[in-house]
Amino acid sequence: MQERRHSEGSPTRTPSGNLVKVPAQHWEDLEKRDPEALCRRALVKEYPPAGFILPFLKEYLLVDKQRRCLCRQGSDKWEPIDSPLLELVSLVYLLNAGPEPLGKKTISVKELKSAYFFRGPHELRVRPVLERYGNDLDGFKRTAEALGGESLDLADGAYRFWAFPKVPLCYLLWEGDREFPPILSVLFDRSIEQHLAPDAIWGLVNLVSDILLRPEKRL
Template sequence: MPTGPCGINCDVCRLNVLGVCSSCGPGTSMEAQQKMAVQVRVLGAPCPILECAANRAIDYCLRDCEDFPCERFGAYPFSEGFLTMQERRRNEAEQKLDPTKGKIHVPPHYWEDLEKKDLTVLCQNALAQAFSSEDIVLPILGREILVDRKNHSLRHKNQGEWQPVSHSLLELLVLVYLLNVGPQLLSRELVSAQELKTAHFFQGPHELNVRGVLERFGGDLKGFRKAAESLGGEAQNLADAAFRIPAFPKVPLYYLLWEGDDEFEPRISVLFDRSIENHLSADAIWGLVALVSEALVKTPDLPF
Protein backbone atom coordinates (compact mmCIF):
# COMPACT_ATOMS: atom_id res chain seq x y z
CA MET A 1 0.00 0.00 0.00
CA PRO A 2 1.49 3.40 -1.00
CA THR A 3 0.08 5.45 1.90
CA GLY A 4 2.62 6.59 4.50
CA PRO A 5 2.01 6.82 8.27
CA CYS A 6 1.32 10.56 7.93
CA GLY A 7 -1.70 9.84 5.72
CA ILE A 8 -0.31 11.01 2.39
CA ASN A 9 -1.14 8.61 -0.42
CA CYS A 10 1.96 8.41 -2.61
CA ASP A 11 -0.09 7.36 -5.66
CA VAL A 12 -1.53 10.87 -5.86
CA CYS A 13 1.79 12.63 -5.23
CA ARG A 14 3.49 13.89 -8.39
CA LEU A 15 6.96 13.31 -6.93
CA ASN A 16 6.17 9.59 -6.86
CA VAL A 17 4.80 9.69 -10.41
CA LEU A 18 7.97 11.45 -11.58
CA GLY A 19 10.08 8.78 -9.94
CA VAL A 20 12.04 11.15 -7.69
CA CYS A 21 10.48 10.01 -4.41
CA SER A 22 9.54 6.49 -3.38
CA SER A 23 6.64 5.40 -1.20
CA CYS A 24 7.14 5.39 2.57
CA GLY A 25 4.66 2.57 3.11
CA PRO A 26 2.94 1.80 6.43
CA GLY A 27 5.07 2.17 9.55
CA THR A 28 5.48 -1.60 10.01
CA SER A 29 6.41 -2.30 6.39
CA MET A 30 9.76 -3.09 4.80
CA GLU A 31 9.17 -0.04 2.57
CA ALA A 32 9.32 2.14 5.67
CA GLN A 33 12.67 0.68 6.72
CA GLN A 34 14.10 1.14 3.23
CA LYS A 35 12.81 4.71 2.98
CA MET A 36 14.33 5.67 6.34
CA ALA A 37 17.68 4.20 5.29
CA VAL A 38 17.63 6.35 2.15
CA GLN A 39 16.63 9.43 4.14
CA VAL A 40 19.49 8.92 6.58
CA ARG A 41 21.95 8.49 3.70
CA VAL A 42 20.69 11.44 1.66
CA LEU A 43 19.27 13.84 4.27
CA GLY A 44 21.18 12.82 7.39
CA ALA A 45 18.07 11.84 9.36
CA PRO A 46 14.78 10.01 8.81
CA CYS A 47 11.37 11.64 8.72
CA PRO A 48 10.35 11.98 12.41
CA ILE A 49 6.79 10.84 11.67
CA LEU A 50 7.92 7.76 9.77
CA GLU A 51 10.56 6.94 12.39
CA CYS A 52 8.06 7.26 15.24
CA ALA A 53 5.51 5.04 13.51
CA ALA A 54 8.15 2.40 12.80
CA ASN A 55 9.46 2.46 16.37
CA ARG A 56 5.95 2.13 17.79
CA ALA A 57 4.89 -0.52 15.24
CA ILE A 58 2.08 1.71 13.99
CA ASP A 59 0.96 1.60 10.38
CA TYR A 60 -0.98 4.88 10.20
CA CYS A 61 -0.88 7.69 12.73
CA LEU A 62 -4.43 8.89 12.07
CA ARG A 63 -5.90 5.42 12.51
CA ASP A 64 -3.61 3.57 14.91
CA CYS A 65 -1.95 6.06 17.26
CA GLU A 66 -3.73 7.14 20.45
CA ASP A 67 -1.39 10.12 20.76
CA PHE A 68 -2.38 11.61 17.42
CA PRO A 69 -2.15 14.51 16.75
CA CYS A 70 1.25 15.23 18.24
CA GLU A 71 4.04 17.76 17.95
CA ARG A 72 5.66 15.81 15.10
CA PHE A 73 2.99 17.01 12.74
CA GLY A 74 2.73 20.70 13.53
CA ALA A 75 1.64 22.32 10.27
CA TYR A 76 2.62 19.21 8.28
CA PRO A 77 1.43 17.88 5.89
CA PHE A 78 1.12 20.65 3.36
CA SER A 79 3.03 23.18 5.39
CA GLU A 80 4.85 26.05 3.70
CA GLY A 81 8.07 24.05 3.80
CA PHE A 82 6.42 21.02 2.21
CA LEU A 83 4.96 23.06 -0.62
CA THR A 84 8.30 24.79 -1.24
CA MET A 85 10.02 21.41 -1.41
CA GLN A 86 7.39 20.14 -3.85
CA GLU A 87 7.91 23.09 -6.18
CA ARG A 88 11.71 22.80 -6.08
CA ARG A 89 11.87 19.05 -6.67
CA ARG A 90 9.24 19.08 -9.40
CA ASN A 91 11.19 21.71 -11.29
CA GLU A 92 14.41 19.75 -10.90
CA ALA A 93 12.82 16.50 -12.08
CA GLU A 94 10.91 17.89 -15.05
CA GLN A 95 13.40 20.40 -16.40
CA LYS A 96 16.95 20.03 -15.24
CA LEU A 97 17.57 16.52 -16.54
CA ASP A 98 15.74 17.07 -19.81
CA PRO A 99 18.06 18.52 -22.48
CA THR A 100 15.06 19.02 -24.77
CA LYS A 101 13.75 21.78 -22.50
CA GLY A 102 16.54 24.28 -22.90
CA LYS A 103 19.59 24.97 -20.78
CA ILE A 104 20.18 22.53 -17.95
CA HIS A 105 20.61 24.13 -14.56
CA VAL A 106 22.85 22.52 -11.95
CA PRO A 107 21.61 23.49 -8.46
CA PRO A 108 24.52 25.02 -6.49
CA HIS A 109 23.48 23.15 -3.35
CA TYR A 110 24.37 19.86 -5.06
CA TRP A 111 28.04 20.87 -4.99
CA GLU A 112 27.67 22.16 -1.44
CA ASP A 113 26.16 18.86 -0.33
CA LEU A 114 28.96 16.95 -2.07
CA GLU A 115 31.60 18.96 -0.19
CA LYS A 116 30.13 17.74 3.10
CA LYS A 117 30.45 14.05 2.27
CA ASP A 118 33.21 11.98 3.83
CA LEU A 119 35.79 11.37 1.10
CA THR A 120 36.60 7.79 2.12
CA VAL A 121 32.97 6.69 2.28
CA LEU A 122 32.19 8.54 -0.94
CA CYS A 123 34.97 6.77 -2.84
CA GLN A 124 34.00 3.38 -1.42
CA ASN A 125 30.35 3.74 -2.37
CA ALA A 126 30.96 5.30 -5.79
CA LEU A 127 33.92 3.02 -6.67
CA ALA A 128 35.99 6.14 -7.29
CA GLN A 129 39.56 7.06 -6.35
CA ALA A 130 40.73 9.90 -4.14
CA PHE A 131 42.87 12.33 -6.13
CA SER A 132 43.67 14.64 -3.23
CA SER A 133 42.24 15.41 0.19
CA GLU A 134 39.17 16.85 -1.54
CA ASP A 135 39.03 15.68 -5.16
CA ILE A 136 38.11 12.33 -6.64
CA VAL A 137 38.57 10.63 -10.00
CA LEU A 138 35.47 8.90 -11.33
CA PRO A 139 35.53 6.47 -14.28
CA ILE A 140 32.85 7.44 -16.82
CA LEU A 141 32.37 5.90 -20.26
CA GLY A 142 35.91 4.60 -20.46
CA ARG A 143 37.35 7.94 -19.38
CA GLU A 144 38.50 9.47 -16.11
CA ILE A 145 36.72 12.56 -14.83
CA LEU A 146 38.23 14.62 -12.03
CA VAL A 147 35.55 15.92 -9.66
CA ASP A 148 36.87 19.11 -8.07
CA ARG A 149 34.71 19.56 -4.99
CA LYS A 150 36.36 22.79 -3.86
CA ASN A 151 36.03 24.64 -7.17
CA HIS A 152 32.73 23.00 -8.16
CA SER A 153 33.92 21.76 -11.53
CA LEU A 154 34.71 18.72 -13.63
CA ARG A 155 37.93 18.13 -15.54
CA HIS A 156 39.18 15.52 -17.97
CA LYS A 157 42.69 14.59 -18.98
CA ASN A 158 43.81 15.95 -22.33
CA GLN A 159 47.39 15.37 -23.47
CA GLY A 160 48.44 14.66 -19.92
CA GLU A 161 46.78 17.72 -18.37
CA TRP A 162 43.46 18.15 -16.59
CA GLN A 163 41.24 20.39 -18.70
CA PRO A 164 37.84 21.87 -17.71
CA VAL A 165 34.71 20.04 -18.87
CA SER A 166 31.73 22.14 -19.93
CA HIS A 167 28.78 19.77 -20.15
CA SER A 168 25.83 20.57 -17.89
CA LEU A 169 24.07 17.22 -18.24
CA LEU A 170 27.25 15.31 -17.42
CA GLU A 171 27.92 17.59 -14.44
CA LEU A 172 24.40 17.14 -13.11
CA LEU A 173 24.44 13.37 -13.51
CA VAL A 174 27.85 13.06 -11.84
CA LEU A 175 26.56 15.02 -8.85
CA VAL A 176 23.34 13.01 -8.65
CA TYR A 177 25.30 9.76 -8.77
CA LEU A 178 27.83 10.81 -6.13
CA LEU A 179 25.16 12.21 -3.81
CA ASN A 180 22.94 9.14 -3.98
CA VAL A 181 25.13 6.11 -4.65
CA GLY A 182 25.02 3.62 -1.82
CA PRO A 183 27.03 0.56 -0.79
CA GLN A 184 24.85 -1.87 -2.76
CA LEU A 185 26.61 -3.94 -5.41
CA LEU A 186 25.39 -4.96 -8.86
CA SER A 187 22.61 -7.53 -8.77
CA ARG A 188 23.56 -9.08 -12.14
CA GLU A 189 19.85 -9.14 -13.02
CA LEU A 190 19.09 -7.29 -16.24
CA VAL A 191 15.78 -5.46 -16.59
CA SER A 192 14.14 -3.09 -19.04
CA ALA A 193 12.72 0.31 -18.11
CA GLN A 194 9.27 -1.29 -18.07
CA GLU A 195 10.42 -3.67 -15.32
CA LEU A 196 11.67 -0.95 -12.99
CA LYS A 197 9.56 0.16 -10.04
CA THR A 198 9.23 3.56 -11.70
CA ALA A 199 8.21 2.13 -15.09
CA HIS A 200 5.32 4.60 -15.33
CA PHE A 201 7.85 7.44 -15.71
CA PHE A 202 9.31 6.15 -18.98
CA GLN A 203 6.33 7.01 -21.16
CA GLY A 204 5.43 9.77 -23.58
CA PRO A 205 8.01 12.58 -23.41
CA HIS A 206 10.18 10.48 -21.09
CA GLU A 207 10.47 7.47 -23.36
CA LEU A 208 14.15 6.49 -23.46
CA ASN A 209 15.98 8.73 -25.92
CA VAL A 210 17.70 6.23 -28.24
CA ARG A 211 16.33 7.29 -31.62
CA GLY A 212 19.61 8.89 -32.65
CA VAL A 213 21.53 5.69 -31.98
CA LEU A 214 19.06 3.65 -34.02
CA GLU A 215 19.16 6.09 -36.93
CA ARG A 216 22.96 6.19 -36.92
CA PHE A 217 23.72 2.49 -36.43
CA GLY A 218 20.57 0.61 -37.47
CA GLY A 219 22.35 -0.46 -40.65
CA ASP A 220 25.92 -0.22 -39.39
CA LEU A 221 26.74 -2.86 -36.78
CA LYS A 222 30.46 -2.39 -37.35
CA GLY A 223 30.17 1.31 -36.59
CA PHE A 224 28.08 0.58 -33.49
CA ARG A 225 30.69 -1.85 -32.19
CA LYS A 226 33.46 0.67 -32.76
CA ALA A 227 31.54 3.45 -30.99
CA ALA A 228 30.61 1.26 -28.02
CA GLU A 229 34.16 0.00 -27.61
CA SER A 230 35.47 3.58 -27.62
CA LEU A 231 33.28 4.20 -24.55
CA GLY A 232 34.73 1.22 -22.71
CA GLY A 233 31.94 -1.10 -23.83
CA GLU A 234 32.23 -4.87 -23.48
CA ALA A 235 30.54 -7.10 -26.08
CA GLN A 236 27.58 -9.18 -24.89
CA ASN A 237 25.90 -12.16 -26.54
CA LEU A 238 22.40 -10.66 -26.39
CA ALA A 239 21.51 -9.38 -29.90
CA ASP A 240 23.01 -8.84 -33.34
CA ALA A 241 25.33 -6.45 -31.52
CA ALA A 242 25.18 -5.73 -27.79
CA PHE A 243 27.47 -3.96 -25.36
CA ARG A 244 27.75 -3.34 -21.65
CA ILE A 245 28.71 0.33 -21.42
CA PRO A 246 30.16 1.58 -18.08
CA ALA A 247 28.24 4.83 -17.65
CA PHE A 248 29.18 4.97 -13.95
CA PRO A 249 31.10 2.33 -11.96
CA LYS A 250 27.88 1.01 -10.40
CA VAL A 251 25.58 1.89 -13.28
CA PRO A 252 26.32 0.02 -16.50
CA LEU A 253 23.91 0.36 -19.42
CA TYR A 254 23.31 -2.48 -21.87
CA TYR A 255 22.63 -1.44 -25.46
CA LEU A 256 21.15 -4.17 -27.67
CA LEU A 257 20.93 -3.58 -31.43
CA TRP A 258 19.23 -5.71 -34.06
CA GLU A 259 20.12 -4.85 -37.65
CA GLY A 260 17.30 -4.18 -40.09
CA ASP A 261 16.70 -6.06 -43.34
CA ASP A 262 14.12 -6.21 -46.15
CA GLU A 263 11.54 -7.70 -43.81
CA PHE A 264 12.20 -6.08 -40.43
CA GLU A 265 13.10 -2.60 -39.27
CA PRO A 266 16.20 -2.23 -37.06
CA ARG A 267 15.49 -2.33 -33.32
CA ILE A 268 17.31 -1.14 -30.26
CA SER A 269 16.80 -1.79 -26.57
CA VAL A 270 18.45 -0.58 -23.38
CA LEU A 271 18.68 -2.77 -20.29
CA PHE A 272 19.77 -1.96 -16.76
CA ASP A 273 21.13 -3.81 -13.78
CA ARG A 274 18.27 -4.15 -11.30
CA SER A 275 20.35 -2.27 -8.70
CA ILE A 276 20.21 0.99 -10.68
CA GLU A 277 17.22 2.16 -8.66
CA ASN A 278 19.33 2.03 -5.50
CA HIS A 279 21.48 4.83 -6.89
CA LEU A 280 19.48 6.87 -9.41
CA SER A 281 15.93 8.20 -9.62
CA ALA A 282 13.85 7.71 -12.76
CA ASP A 283 14.65 11.14 -14.18
CA ALA A 284 18.37 10.56 -13.63
CA ILE A 285 18.14 7.21 -15.43
CA TRP A 286 16.40 8.96 -18.32
CA GLY A 287 19.10 11.62 -18.43
CA LEU A 288 21.88 9.04 -18.30
CA VAL A 289 20.48 7.16 -21.29
CA ALA A 290 20.29 10.48 -23.16
CA LEU A 291 23.94 11.18 -22.29
CA VAL A 292 25.23 7.75 -23.32
CA SER A 293 23.17 7.76 -26.53
CA GLU A 294 24.61 11.15 -27.43
CA ALA A 295 28.12 9.86 -26.71
CA LEU A 296 27.62 6.82 -28.94
CA VAL A 297 26.55 8.98 -31.86
CA LYS A 298 29.22 11.67 -31.41
CA THR A 299 32.24 9.59 -30.40
CA PRO A 300 35.14 10.23 -30.72
CA ASP A 301 34.26 13.94 -30.79
CA LEU A 302 33.21 14.22 -27.16
CA PRO A 303 33.64 17.26 -24.89
CA PHE A 304 35.02 15.05 -22.13
Protein backbone atom coordinates (compact mmCIF):
# COMPACT_ATOMS: atom_id res chain seq x y z
CA MET A 1 0.00 0.00 0.00
CA GLN A 2 1.18 3.51 -0.62
CA GLU A 3 0.14 6.64 1.23
CA ARG A 4 0.69 10.19 0.04
CA ARG A 5 0.45 13.65 1.53
CA HIS A 6 -3.07 14.93 0.99
CA SER A 7 -3.99 18.22 -0.65
CA GLU A 8 -6.20 20.71 1.14
CA GLY A 9 -9.88 20.45 0.36
CA SER A 10 -9.82 16.99 -1.24
CA PRO A 11 -11.82 14.07 0.16
CA THR A 12 -9.17 12.02 1.92
CA ARG A 13 -10.99 9.49 4.07
CA THR A 14 -13.05 6.38 3.57
CA PRO A 15 -16.51 6.06 5.21
CA SER A 16 -14.82 4.22 8.08
CA GLY A 17 -12.57 7.22 8.71
CA ASN A 18 -9.36 5.70 7.37
CA LEU A 19 -7.09 7.66 5.05
CA VAL A 20 -7.55 6.84 1.38
CA LYS A 21 -4.65 4.72 0.17
CA VAL A 22 -3.69 3.69 -3.33
CA PRO A 23 -2.64 0.02 -3.57
CA ALA A 24 0.70 -0.37 -5.33
CA GLN A 25 -0.87 -3.39 -7.03
CA HIS A 26 -3.01 -1.05 -9.13
CA TRP A 27 0.08 0.51 -10.68
CA GLU A 28 1.63 -2.92 -11.18
CA ASP A 29 -1.53 -4.13 -12.92
CA LEU A 30 -1.53 -1.05 -15.15
CA GLU A 31 2.02 -1.83 -16.26
CA LYS A 32 0.88 -5.27 -17.42
CA ARG A 33 -2.08 -4.10 -19.48
CA ASP A 34 -1.98 -3.96 -23.25
CA PRO A 35 -1.99 -0.19 -23.95
CA GLU A 36 -3.95 -0.44 -27.19
CA ALA A 37 -6.72 -2.53 -25.63
CA LEU A 38 -6.86 -0.30 -22.56
CA CYS A 39 -7.17 2.85 -24.68
CA ARG A 40 -9.91 1.28 -26.74
CA ARG A 41 -11.96 0.25 -23.70
CA ALA A 42 -11.44 3.36 -21.56
CA LEU A 43 -11.48 5.87 -24.47
CA VAL A 44 -8.15 7.39 -23.45
CA LYS A 45 -4.94 8.11 -25.36
CA GLU A 46 -1.55 6.55 -24.81
CA TYR A 47 1.25 8.97 -23.92
CA PRO A 48 4.40 6.89 -24.38
CA PRO A 49 6.51 6.11 -22.60
CA ALA A 50 4.97 7.66 -19.47
CA GLY A 51 1.43 6.34 -19.58
CA PHE A 52 -2.01 7.60 -20.60
CA ILE A 53 -3.90 10.86 -21.03
CA LEU A 54 -7.17 10.67 -19.11
CA PRO A 55 -9.86 13.38 -19.44
CA PHE A 56 -11.38 14.42 -16.11
CA LEU A 57 -13.99 17.19 -16.21
CA LYS A 58 -12.23 20.05 -18.04
CA GLU A 59 -8.75 18.71 -17.24
CA TYR A 60 -6.47 16.30 -19.05
CA LEU A 61 -4.54 14.16 -16.59
CA LEU A 62 -1.35 12.24 -17.24
CA VAL A 63 -1.47 8.85 -15.58
CA ASP A 64 2.28 8.42 -15.24
CA LYS A 65 3.23 4.75 -14.95
CA GLN A 66 6.91 5.56 -14.58
CA ARG A 67 6.57 7.87 -11.58
CA ARG A 68 3.36 6.21 -10.36
CA CYS A 69 1.42 9.41 -9.97
CA LEU A 70 -1.18 11.60 -11.63
CA CYS A 71 -0.05 14.84 -13.26
CA ARG A 72 -1.70 17.91 -14.72
CA GLN A 73 -0.31 20.18 -17.41
CA GLY A 74 1.59 23.08 -15.88
CA SER A 75 3.02 26.11 -17.64
CA ASP A 76 5.83 24.12 -19.24
CA LYS A 77 5.72 20.60 -17.80
CA TRP A 78 3.53 17.96 -16.22
CA GLU A 79 3.09 18.64 -12.50
CA PRO A 80 2.20 15.89 -9.97
CA ILE A 81 -1.27 16.02 -8.40
CA ASP A 82 -1.56 15.22 -4.71
CA SER A 83 -5.05 13.68 -4.54
CA PRO A 84 -5.15 10.04 -3.40
CA LEU A 85 -8.87 9.61 -4.10
CA LEU A 86 -8.58 10.95 -7.65
CA GLU A 87 -5.55 8.73 -8.21
CA LEU A 88 -7.41 5.71 -6.90
CA VAL A 89 -10.61 6.13 -8.93
CA SER A 90 -8.60 6.99 -12.06
CA LEU A 91 -6.65 3.75 -11.81
CA VAL A 92 -9.80 1.76 -11.06
CA TYR A 93 -11.45 3.22 -14.15
CA LEU A 94 -8.49 2.47 -16.43
CA LEU A 95 -8.19 -1.08 -15.12
CA ASN A 96 -11.89 -1.91 -15.19
CA ALA A 97 -13.54 0.05 -18.01
CA GLY A 98 -15.51 -2.43 -20.04
CA PRO A 99 -16.28 -2.53 -23.78
CA GLU A 100 -19.87 -1.41 -23.27
CA PRO A 101 -20.74 1.93 -24.91
CA LEU A 102 -22.70 4.65 -23.20
CA GLY A 103 -26.40 3.91 -23.00
CA LYS A 104 -29.26 6.20 -23.89
CA LYS A 105 -30.80 6.11 -20.43
CA THR A 106 -29.83 7.66 -17.12
CA ILE A 107 -30.66 6.03 -13.82
CA SER A 108 -30.70 7.06 -10.18
CA VAL A 109 -28.64 5.50 -7.42
CA LYS A 110 -31.72 3.52 -6.37
CA GLU A 111 -31.78 1.84 -9.78
CA LEU A 112 -28.20 0.59 -9.62
CA LYS A 113 -27.77 -3.14 -9.08
CA SER A 114 -25.59 -2.21 -6.10
CA ALA A 115 -28.12 0.30 -4.71
CA TYR A 116 -27.91 -1.34 -1.28
CA PHE A 117 -24.27 -0.22 -1.03
CA PHE A 118 -25.17 3.47 -1.05
CA ARG A 119 -26.75 3.58 2.38
CA GLY A 120 -25.54 4.82 5.73
CA PRO A 121 -21.83 5.71 5.58
CA HIS A 122 -21.79 5.15 1.80
CA GLU A 123 -24.55 7.65 1.07
CA LEU A 124 -23.58 9.81 -1.90
CA ARG A 125 -22.09 13.15 -0.87
CA VAL A 126 -24.76 15.51 -2.17
CA ARG A 127 -26.02 17.14 1.01
CA PRO A 128 -23.19 19.72 1.22
CA VAL A 129 -23.80 20.65 -2.44
CA LEU A 130 -27.51 21.01 -1.74
CA GLU A 131 -26.82 23.19 1.30
CA ARG A 132 -24.53 25.40 -0.77
CA TYR A 133 -26.66 25.78 -3.90
CA GLY A 134 -30.22 24.88 -2.84
CA ASN A 135 -31.15 28.56 -2.73
CA ASP A 136 -28.55 29.76 -5.22
CA LEU A 137 -29.52 28.38 -8.61
CA ASP A 138 -27.51 31.00 -10.48
CA GLY A 139 -24.43 30.13 -8.44
CA PHE A 140 -24.92 26.45 -9.24
CA LYS A 141 -25.19 27.22 -12.94
CA ARG A 142 -22.10 29.42 -12.97
CA THR A 143 -20.01 26.85 -11.14
CA ALA A 144 -21.26 23.94 -13.24
CA GLU A 145 -20.53 25.75 -16.49
CA ALA A 146 -17.08 26.81 -15.28
CA LEU A 147 -16.31 23.12 -14.70
CA GLY A 148 -17.37 22.17 -18.21
CA GLY A 149 -20.84 20.95 -17.32
CA GLU A 150 -23.26 20.49 -20.22
CA SER A 151 -26.67 22.04 -19.56
CA LEU A 152 -29.62 19.62 -19.59
CA ASP A 153 -33.29 20.46 -19.98
CA LEU A 154 -34.19 18.91 -16.63
CA ALA A 155 -35.14 20.16 -13.16
CA ASP A 156 -34.56 23.87 -12.45
CA GLY A 157 -30.89 23.45 -13.25
CA ALA A 158 -29.17 20.30 -14.49
CA TYR A 159 -25.70 19.57 -15.84
CA ARG A 160 -23.81 16.60 -17.21
CA PHE A 161 -20.19 16.38 -16.04
CA TRP A 162 -17.79 14.15 -17.93
CA ALA A 163 -15.95 12.73 -14.95
CA PHE A 164 -14.33 10.10 -17.19
CA PRO A 165 -14.93 9.35 -20.89
CA LYS A 166 -17.41 6.57 -20.14
CA VAL A 167 -18.67 7.93 -16.82
CA PRO A 168 -20.85 11.04 -17.07
CA LEU A 169 -22.47 12.28 -13.86
CA CYS A 170 -25.66 14.35 -14.05
CA TYR A 171 -26.46 16.74 -11.21
CA LEU A 172 -30.09 17.91 -11.06
CA LEU A 173 -31.15 20.77 -8.79
CA TRP A 174 -34.69 21.83 -7.91
CA GLU A 175 -34.93 25.11 -6.05
CA GLY A 176 -36.86 25.28 -2.82
CA ASP A 177 -39.79 27.56 -2.05
CA ARG A 178 -42.14 28.24 0.85
CA GLU A 179 -43.79 24.86 0.50
CA PHE A 180 -41.01 22.54 -0.58
CA PRO A 181 -37.31 22.28 0.29
CA PRO A 182 -34.67 22.19 -2.47
CA ILE A 183 -33.71 18.81 -3.91
CA LEU A 184 -30.48 17.63 -5.50
CA SER A 185 -30.15 14.35 -7.36
CA VAL A 186 -27.30 12.60 -9.16
CA LEU A 187 -28.02 10.42 -12.18
CA PHE A 188 -25.73 7.93 -13.91
CA ASP A 189 -25.49 6.38 -17.34
CA ARG A 190 -26.98 2.92 -17.06
CA SER A 191 -23.64 1.40 -18.08
CA ILE A 192 -21.69 2.81 -15.12
CA GLU A 193 -21.50 -0.48 -13.24
CA GLN A 194 -19.73 -2.02 -16.23
CA HIS A 195 -16.84 0.37 -15.60
CA LEU A 196 -16.73 1.13 -11.87
CA ALA A 197 -17.36 -0.84 -8.68
CA PRO A 198 -19.73 0.67 -6.08
CA ASP A 199 -16.96 2.08 -3.91
CA ALA A 200 -15.38 3.76 -6.94
CA ILE A 201 -18.73 5.29 -7.90
CA TRP A 202 -19.03 6.59 -4.34
CA GLY A 203 -15.51 8.03 -4.49
CA LEU A 204 -16.04 9.68 -7.86
CA VAL A 205 -19.25 11.42 -6.76
CA ASN A 206 -17.38 12.58 -3.65
CA LEU A 207 -14.70 14.12 -5.86
CA VAL A 208 -17.07 15.91 -8.20
CA SER A 209 -19.21 17.18 -5.32
CA ASP A 210 -16.11 18.49 -3.57
CA ILE A 211 -15.02 20.33 -6.72
CA LEU A 212 -18.49 21.87 -7.04
CA LEU A 213 -18.11 23.14 -3.48
CA ARG A 214 -14.58 24.44 -4.02
CA PRO A 215 -14.29 25.38 -7.71
CA GLU A 216 -11.39 27.72 -6.95
CA LYS A 217 -9.26 24.84 -5.64
CA ARG A 218 -6.94 23.14 -8.08
CA LEU A 219 -6.85 19.36 -8.27
